[in-house]
Amino acid sequence: MLYRETGQFKPTYQADQAIFPIAQDRWFITAVLAVAFLVVPLLIDDYWANAIFLPFLAYALAAIGLNILTGYCGQVSLGTGGFMAVGAFSAFKLMTAFPDLNFIIVVILAGGVTALVGVLFGLPSLRIKGFYLAVATLAAQFFLVWLFNKVGWFINYNATGQVTAPPVEFFGVLIIGPEATPPARYLFCLAFVAVFALAAKNIVRGRIGRSWMAIRDMDIAAELIGIRPLEAKLSAFAVSSFYVGMAGALYFAVWLGAAEPGEAFGIEQSFFVLFIIIVGGLGSILGSFLGAAFMVLMPILLKNFMVNGIGVEVVTAKHVEITTMGILIVFFLIVEPHGLARLWQITKEKLRLWPFPH
């Protein structure tokens, strides 16, 4: 009843191709952003920042990156963890080599370095597809983590094998380091993710996004209408890795603060981000956020319910949590292979007709 597009006419093509063409959607997203930017910073404490909001934002950005490659361009990748490591270590090297460099530039440069590495590891995609490409990107995952473990230069020859992000000020406010306040860290990440999510949406609805989707849906036809597979696939690898690299930089510097390559960027990370986009929805920017929220929140809710709610032991709760997550993922694949984003869309379509569905 409240959700109708009746009477909302689009006099221009520009209005017609807006991201949220229906007014109610625009109000809703404005409200969500207002809460995220104005209300959450007032309430956030260390626990909420470290357990929920910072991982959510970092993983959402990584999921957007992987979604560009896998969801939009159809190239399966299992190298996300490795590419996040490239972003994190680039950021670390930049932060220690140029302590005065603005952190925004550090993150963007880290993304740029990752984009170059991504293009390099994307070259096999010109020849191989599907599972075989997944295996090739798996090689990237193991090679990159091995490289950061082996070559001391990347960790500034630190004896512990660990890297720690130095404290960083952003226009006078500390955003990285033990002294940084939760609202500052959260707001920096939120602003960053919001801006780049919008940029990703703009790219996927324009010329470049269409050429990716064309390659995904029917590569031969795409080539016959003039899309160069080389250009489309490598640009997908570049943009995707750019996002994953930036996510890696935020993940390491703002969220964790300290990291050890094998542990923080292992193959589990690759799978975790892949699960996010499968649960959230392949080929959907919104789905990347929904999936990240689901995958970050669900274990916490399950644990709280079991430990505090029904008094299960912590160790048992951990096992049940892992099993339940697995079951939920399988359940999602069967019930709604297009993920939470598709469920959201179906709900909206139903809502348009409610309460008179016929």
Next chain:
Amino acid sequence: MHENKPIGDVMLSVDNISLSFGGVHALENISFNIREHEIRAIIGPNGAGKSSMLNVINGFYHPQEGTITYKGQTRKQMKPHEAARTGIARTFQNIALFKGMSTLDNIMTGRNTMMKKGVFWQALHLGPALNEELEHREFVENIIDFLEIEHIRKTPVGRLPYGLQKRVELGRALAAQPELLLLDEPMAGMNLEEKEDMCRFILDVNDEFGTTIALIEHDMGVVMDISDRVVVLDYGKKIGDGTPDEVRANQDVIDAYLGVSH
């Protein structure tokens, strides 16, 4: 029929094309030409090499022998995306649409090669990139209007019925503003009404835009009605070439279609 755009000079000529896959000779020593603004049909029984011929013209197959001269330029082989950039567009026998995308996006993709703005402007979706997008959107809307598919503009093409999918595919080919349009069985699997619609669109495209059309079709009624000249292939060899009336009277063609007693 062609009051506005009379049939002109030779636009494309294929000379002595031979194509084989291992021991299978798909095309043997085929030569024919296509003139500007004409509708040229390629017919023949199943397996005659018609689709292979189209694939050779737009660079998807590389013939072992022979040359193709298109708009004065002779070539032995080229890449499909290069053919697209020189003004050759095509549709497919088995629909090759981008199933996950809407009708609008599918047709917009047909104009991708004409859009130039880089990733930074695209990411901002402002200024030049936005203007470019809107300009091409307007062109695409004209095609949507022309093909009478306004109502399915935002529908993912995977959900459309077969006849409409064929129409969207024609739209995508037209979006590139081709000079030469290759249609591979545009009317296969359609009912009479859909066929009539499609014929009307093909004739209108030819008449209004002056697009040269080469089409493969099995419905002889359609072929004899709309085409200016017909080339007949059988087992990879050319057995007839000429106006519909000439071809209809050609003994080899009759034998190929009806069979002949030895």
